[in-house]
Amino acid sequence: xxxxxxxxxxxxTKTGKRIMLECSQTKGHDRMYWYRQDPGLGLRLIYYSxxxxxxxxxxxxxxxxxxxxxxAKFSLSLESAIPNQTALYFCATSVGDRLxxxxxxxxxxxxxxx
Amino acid sequence: xxxxxxAQTEISVVEKEDVTLDCxxxxxxxxYYLFWYKQPPSGELVFLIRRNSFDEQNEISGRxxxxxxxxxxxxxxxxxxxxxxxxxxxxxxxxDRIQGAQKLVFGQGTRLTINP
Numbered sequence: 001x002x003x004x005x006x007x008x009x010x011x012x013t014k015t016g017k018r019i020m021l022e023c024s025q026t027k028g029h030d031r032m033y034w035y036r037q038d039p040g041l042g043l044r045l046i047y048y049s050x051x052x053x054x055x056x057x058x059x060x061x062x063x064x065x066x067x068x069x070x071x072a073k074f075s076l077s078l079e080s081a082i083p084n085q086t087a088l089y090f091c092a093t094s095v096g097d098r099l100x101x102x103x104x105x106x107x108x109x110x111x112x113x114x
Numbered sequence: 115x116x117x118x119x120x121a122q123t124e125i126s127v128v129e130k131e132d133v134t135l136d137c138x139x140x141x142x143x144x145x146y147y148l149f150w151y152k153q154p155p156s157g158e159l160v161f162l163i164r165r166n167s168f169d170e171q172n173e174i175s176g177r178x179x180x181x182x183x184x185x186x187x188x189x190x191x192x193x194x195x196x197x198x199x200x201x202x203x204x205x206x207x208x209x210d211r212i213q214g215a216q217k218l219v220f221g222q223g224t225r226l227t228i229n230p
Contacts, residue, residue, distance in 0.1 A: 033217065042118075042205060042220030043159075048212070058217065090159060094216075100147045100166055100209070101216050105159035 003027045004106035006091050012112045013081050021076045021109050023091030030095065032074040033103065034058075034066060037088040046089075049074055081113045116141050116210040120221035127196055128229050135191040135224045137206030143167075147209040148182065148189045149218065154202040165189060196228045 004025045013019050023032065030051050035043040035058075045058030047066040055066055063085060067075045078085055088110050094103040117140040127133050139148065150162040163173065165182050173180045177197075181190045193200050203223045209216040 040123075040222055042222050043207075043218070044220075045217045048217060056212070088157065100164060102149070102161060102164050103218060104161060105151070107156075107158045110157070 004091060004093055004104055006089075006106040006109050008109060009107065010110045012114065014114050015082055017081050019078050019081055019111075021078075021089055021091075021111070023074045023076070023106055025072050025091075025093045025106075027093050027095070027104065028071075029093035029104075030071065031093060031101075032068065033092040033094070034064075034074070034076045035090045035092065036060070036085075037090060037108075043090060046076065078111075078113075081111075083113045086111060086113045116143075116208050116219040118206050118208050118219055118221035120204075120206055120224050122224045123222070124225045124227070126227040126229060129198055130195050132192060132194050133196050133226065133228075135193075135204050135206075135226065137189045137191065137221060139187050139189065139206070139208045141187075141208060143209075143211060147216070149207040149209075150180065150189075150191050151205045151207065152202045153205065153223070159205070162191075193226075198228045198230055201226060201228045 007022045033048045034046040037043045044060050049055045049068045052068050065077045088108050090108050091106040092103040094101050119138045146167045148165045152160045177194045179192045203225045205223045206221045207218040210219050
């Protein structure tokens with residue numbers, strides 16, 4: 001089984017709808033992240049969480065909210081979807097070691113907002 | 115500010131050729147980490163390597179090798195004897211410290227196509 005899973009893998013929605021993207025991990029990592037990928041822009045950080053009680057905004061958090069329901073679960077919500085939120089969304093987890101930290105990514109969710 | 119530049123948007127080579135993907139970075143930190151990720155056509159992001167700024171040894175893993183040069187702020191990735199399965203988008207990334215942990219700053223990616 002995959003260590004980091006995302007549901008749904010693909011989603012089409014309409015402008016103004018509320019949707020939730022879910023991320024689960026079995027790695028036991030404390031830190032979780034949400035990124036979005038747009039063509040030609042690489043990945044950009046939306047939100048990150050160091051543990052269940054610690055959630056922080058990333059560089060492009062406007063229009064998004066998150067919930068860390070448990071150590072293993074981190075959900076991203078679009079309260080009122082708009083077309084420029086069409087993107088590929090990635091969840092990532094990480095843990096540090098004495099030499100640094102590595103992020104491991106889920107398979108991604110392709111979102112189309114019409 | 116942290117910045118990663120992958121100047122090559124797309125590269126296309128014939129199978130068995132060697133190919134080098136360039137990555138240049140800017141950082142304010144004295145200690146930092148550099149990464150390469152692979153995104154195959156299926157879309158997932160696969161971790162390839164992490165390099166710490168205090169370790170300038172080059173690394174080789176099978177057909178993959180990485181050349182880290184602090185003096186030129188570069189972390190280039192070479193695939194030797196390329197194969198069709200190497201076709202993917204490759205991202206270089208740089209750590210950015212945030213409140214005791216790190217986020218990643220990504221380059222724009224290089225789309226590599228290996229033709230049979």
